[in-house]
Amino acid sequence: xxxxxxxxxxxxxxxxxxxxxxxxxxxxxxxxxxxxxxxxxxxxxxxxxxxxxxxxxxxxxxxxxxxxxxxxxxxxxxxxxxxxxxxxxxxxxxxxxxxxxxxxxxxxxxxxxxxxxxxxxxxxxxxxxxxxxxxxxxxxxxxxxxxxxxxxxxxxxxxxxxxxxxxxxxxxxxxxxxxxxxxxxxxxxxxxxxxxxxxxxxxxxxxxxxxxxxxxxxxxxxxxxxxxxxxxxxxxxxxxxxxxxxxxxxxxxxxxxxxxxxxxxxxxxxxxxxxxxxxxxxxxxxxxxxxxxxxxxxxxxxxxxxxxxxxxxxxxxxxxxxxxxxxxxxxxxxxxxxxxxxxxxxxxxxxxxxxxxxxxxxxxxxxxxxxxxxxxxxxxxxxxxxxxxxxxxxxxxxxxxxxxxxxxxxxxxxxxxxxxxxxxxxxxxxxxxxxxxxxxxxxxxxxxxxxxxxxxxxxxxxxxx
Numbered sequence: 001x002x003x004x005x006x007x008x009x010x011x012x013x014x015x016x017x018x019x020x021x022x023x024x025x026x027x028x029x030x031x032x033x034x035x036x037x038x039x040x041x042x043x044x045x046x047x048x049x050x051x052x053x054x055x056x057x058x059x060x061x062x063x064x065x066x067x068x069x070x071x072x073x074x075x076x077x078x079x080x081x082x083x084x085x086x087x088x089x090x091x092x093x094x095x096x097x098x099x100x101x102x103x104x105x106x107x108x109x110x111x112x113x114x115x116x117x118x119x120x121x122x123x124x125x126x127x128x129x130x131x132x133x134x135x136x137x138x139x140x141x142x143x144x145x146x147x148x149x150x151x152x153x154x155x156x157x158x159x160x161x162x163x164x165x166x167x168x169x170x171x172x173x174x175x176x177x178x179x180x181x182x183x184x185x186x187x188x189x190x191x192x193x194x195x196x197x198x199x200x201x202x203x204x205x206x207x208x209x210x211x212x213x214x215x216x217x218x219x220x221x222x223x224x225x226x227x228x229x230x231x232x233x234x235x236x237x238x239x240x241x242x243x244x245x246x247x248x249x250x251x252x253x254x255x256x257x258x259x260x261x262x263x264x265x266x267x268x269x270x271x272x273x274x275x276x277x278x279x280x281x282x283x284x285x286x287x288x289x290x291x292x293x294x295x296x297x298x299x300x301x302x303x304x305x306x307x308x309x310x311x312x313x314x315x316x317x318x319x320x321x322x323x324x325x326x327x328x329x330x331x332x333x334x335x336x337x338x339x340x341x342x343x344x345x346x347x348x349x350x351x352x353x354x355x356x357x358x359x360x361x362x363x364x365x366x367x368x369x370x371x372x373x374x375x376x377x378x379x380x381x382x383x384x385x386x387x388x389x390x391x392x393x394x395x396x397x398x399x400x401x402x403x404x405x406x407x408x409x410x411x412x413x414x415x416x417x418x419x420x421x422x423x424x425x426x427x428x429x430x431x432x433x434x435x436x437x438x439x440x441x442x443x444x445x446x447x448x449x450x451x452x453x454x455x456x457x458x459x460x461x462x463x464x465x
Contacts, residue, residue, distance in 0.1 A: 004027075009026050010023075010048065010049050012050070014054035016037065019362065023039065026388060032434035033384070033435075034391065034394050051401060051402070052398055052401030052406065053398070057121065057396060057433065058397070059325060059381045059383070060122045061296070061326065061377045062123055062329050063124050063125060065103070065147060066094070066098050069094070071332050093178070096178060102461055108454070111154035112446050119336050120156065120433040120434075121157035121158065121381055121433070122156055122159070123161060124161060126147055127210070128143055129184060130180065134183070140188075144162060145199065148203065152203050154438070156433055157204065157434060162189060162192055162193065164186065164210065165183055165216045165217070167216055187228075189228075194232065206382045207233070209236065210240065212240070213241040214242070214263065215252075226268065237382040238274045239298065240264070241277045244278035245310075261289075262283075264276075265293065271295065274296070275298045276296070277327070279312065280304065287316045287322070296325055296377075299326055299339075300327040301342035301346060302329075302342050303328065303333075306330065315347065324373065324376045326339040340370070364413075366415045366420065367412055371387070393433075398430045399418055399427055400429035401414065
């Protein structure tokens with residue numbers, strides 16, 4: 001393809017889908033789609049030269065944007081034994097106060113943070129739909145549109161996953177009063193997706209569906225929602241929280257006689273469109289059966305640690321050919337490299353081994369994890385963001401080769417140092433999302449303004465505490 005200096009990047013080292021390559025030129029078109037990746041070449045006149053190793057942008061496959069504003073505010077003992085469920089009560093109090101304006105400000109800052117931390121796209125699992133008393137807004141898409149505007153302002157690619165939430169527990173228990181902002185009928189959800197479609201298409205966003213969980217969506221509604229979504233778009237992604245907590249497993253057994261993943265696989269058409277978020281508590285047979293479907297496991301290591309969920313058995317999942325990606329979920333941490341570090345460390349703690357997620361093809365742990373997480377995240381997002389390859393979006397991350405933790409190391413070791421030996425965000429130099437440079441010298445152009453608006457929105461939301 002003809003070279004356009006503004007649509008090309010040359011790197012002495014780049015992490016391509018098959019591994020590291022030298023002297024790589026990446027070129028893309030005006031729509032931000034990669035048209036050529038050439039290794040063992042020279043930098044043409046006018047091409048931008050990367051300041052360090054070039055990496056594929058990381059998709060963030062699970063986000064609840066509004067929760068960023070209360071990260072760090074629940075780290076105190078409120079009950080004799082705090083748990084996910086006591087944390088959820090605090091989260092509901094915060095969710096009850098979010099406004100369209102505050103949600104957009106919080107999400108804009110969050111998405112700026114994500115870009116500065118190596119994420120180039122996000123799957124937004126969005127379940128706060130209505131006004132504070134549970135009444136639908138005059139425009140039923142108000143809060144969804146706030147998230148789309150936030151993503152567009154920050155310049156991050158987005159897969160918007162409006163959440164279907166109908167009940168408070170297995171057996172179709174009526175919703176709690178503090179869940180009123182979340183509740184939608186199945187028909188209403190499908191109408192929302194139709195309402196959002198033109199706006200999403202105009203900014204290159206993908207729309208999918210998130211049945212919240214088996215406890216929140218009865219079987220008939222789950223079947224109707226999946227069928228309705230498929231009629232709208234047969235490729236649309238479907239994400240669901242599943243088997244995150246042991247109590248959830250116990251409650252599902254009491255309701256159906258089956259564990260959550262077992263029930264889902266027996267009663268829903270789970271395939272490569274699905275992302276099983278957390279899936280923390282599975283039996284060996286469930287690991288094997290779920291992996292066979294081609295679904296992606298959505299692992300959120302720092303949130304799962306923060307909430308005391310447990311540890312996903314990644315080696316067992318990989319043994320069955322399972323696909324996976326990482327998400328920042330409740331945003332106790334917003335950093336792609338740190339999620340991978342936490343994932344690897346959790347496996348080490350569980351198995352009392354080191355370098356657990358290295359592979360025969362990629363003995364460098366950070367390299368192996370990065371390639372797998374990018375592919376799994378792209379599949380879960382339903383977007384062409386699967387790495388530095390022709391036909392994919394030009395989602396590019398450049399490390400700072402002069403960072404003290406990286407300087408004078410070979411490229412593969414720079415990535416390892418970035419994940420395991422630096423302050424992580426500080427070692428990121430620049431980032432392109434969809435072919436547009438969004439981060440330069442570690443900073444997004446909206447950093448200061450978005451941060452100020454976030455602080456104002458957070459202060460207003462927690463003012464009554």
